[in-house]
Amino acid sequence: MPNLSRLTSLSMCLALLLGSAGSHAAEPPAAPASPTQSSANSSARGVLPLDELRTFAEVFDRIKSSYVEPVDDKTLLENAIKGMLSNLDPHSAYLGPEDFLELQESTSGEFSGIGIEVGMQDGMFQVVAPIDDTPAAAAGIESGDLIIKIDGKPTNNLSMMDVVELLRGKVGTSVELTLIRGEKDPFTVELTRAAIPVKSVKSLLLDNGYGYLRISQFQINTGAEVGSALARLKKENGGKKLNGLVLDLRNNPGGVVQAAVEVSDHFLKKGLIVYTKGRVPNSEMRFSADPADASEGIPLVVLINGGSASAAEIVAGALQDHKRGILMGTESFGKGSVQSVLPLTNDRALKLTTALYYTPKGRSIQAQGITPDIEVTPAKVTREKAHESYKEADLAGHLGNGNGGADKPSSKAKAKPRPQDDDYQLNQALILLKGLNVTSNRP
Template structure:
């Protein structure tokens, strides 16, 4: 399921003290690993080492162009990492710097979280309000060409390098959507400023909270947003809240824990298991409850990955929320970022994370309690017709109520849920829960 970089972020590269853009954990110092071997004294494979040295020597002497030792050794390191799993990588100075900047909420590029599938580059999710989302790129799209060059067989980092560029420069991505015909999308790279949290009232009593990605300060922003929603609701407790995690590619693990903790008063939120001692982590909720136990619906889809799945899984396991939408991405592995010499780093998969009930999300994802597929809403106003209140000389309401003319609906301001079927269904579910609770 379900690396990030300033322009395009390879699925699951987000960081900070503890980070999961696909589950990445940021480590200030490399953890001291316990020796894990198949035998008490594992010996180095001397034959393979001799072969490695021989191959390196043959390349240096026989390759058509001169190549230095440094380049050969760095390529060998990249090869070691690329054959482990899609999320382990050797980060050269520029990529390492991109990774560190990515959690600040501002970076350059297209605004796409990407992964790999069948040898091609796959869009995990477009980020809200970026060139990618504005161009209509969708979760699940396959990027088969970048500026006319095929992506078949190239590594995720290579694809990211091709898509990286100066803000204002142009790029053409050739996409395939749901097995259809290839089509081109022209984009202009930009400095991406990601607002992590958005909130508004859908209507009186019902709030909407959108988390686009998990940054270092997302937990604090969510707490402020919930307080602001209550204030906008005339300082009354909300009747319901929709937490929208659709197309959220993940981010900082600690932020995901803090967000889940805002809705839970006790119990385990997430735990990780790996081969080294530092990879065994457990996070639990405290008794504070910013949400005041407001009825909650969480929206997810195929672009909801990693940290987003941690939140959805924790709230689902504790039966604190109903999860609605479609199955999430399934990125359940944890990466530790280990700084190396010369401003380089190693991003290594070191653990899997599990929901409170012990579910591993890796390659499976979160299954919603209520499946609601994405659909387009259209409103038919042609049947409104003429009402009694539109007729000249009509009688007034006997009880003194105001006239309700047929034009009243057209004067209403457009609401967020009017064009979002999944969101409108989440709102209806919250209303239904409140109705049955009041019975």
């Protein structure tokens, strides 16, 4: 029989630990609770399940005394905490010191690894999105790929934090992934880990007067970077207001909610951007736009796909609800939950789902995603081989233009490659912008 005195003391210890953790995470109520609320709160939080705690203590004791190899108390307790969080939802987790540091690094701008955001799909680990300019993106890993093995180790019995730990590592070391893509056979990719300096925003002029702004993920400084990019595009356009802009949120796995709010605010003059609802008072927040509009109200097309998640969906949902831009592409990922990072002692933390977020019109995106206004699936366009052609202006002795205009002979110069030439969705977004510009300028 297990030692009853030991079980009792362990139960008491756990009760004190649970009470302590609750006091760190909870915020004091904004107003005194009514008697009914007080009773409900005490039943939800005040009474510890003693029978279950005794069972836990008994299991703890049996493992300590009977497991084939010795296991220290710290390992068992940390595994118990991980188990508590892993069965809540795919995004809640216990963060040890290294995991907590990695989370801070990923939102501030640099970490080492292969450059993918991982999620869960039907109990399997799925690539939410590869990050631009990383080993994963260079190797052709795509949103939706399922990770079934890492270095030959099956992932079906691993936790999310186990997978993240296996994928990250020192710069220059290699990792082998076995993936499944759609109905195809599994395939293996070997990647070399690198420093991932995630520059979250890049911009360029696609065509005369038409800009392109890509956000790969939402970091602490992303809002400020978008403001700078908009100003830079206007400068590159000769100081003139742009005719239109493509905002590319494809394969953007999300990130910092505040950054998503700041980005949305660059395109909106007023109104609600997003609000959150949860159980505790401080989880309910509302974010609204200020009157400044860094984009100057230019026509906007927003590209999304199945790799657009979380903070990316906040931006897309806000712009769609306010009819500020036209959403094009395919349905987004559907992560509409908010995770709060709650620091604990000894450099540890909980990443805990505390709320759901809603678009200005009250839509919850959780497990549904955002449907684009115009669906455009990825496609590869094969261009016809250019044949040598002649125009009237090439013919010897041709007449001049009746209005005195300059001749326009056929061009023999090879066209410079442009991003829209090999990206069908981007090409369609640019065509739409040009069409909007033509119709709006007609008398």
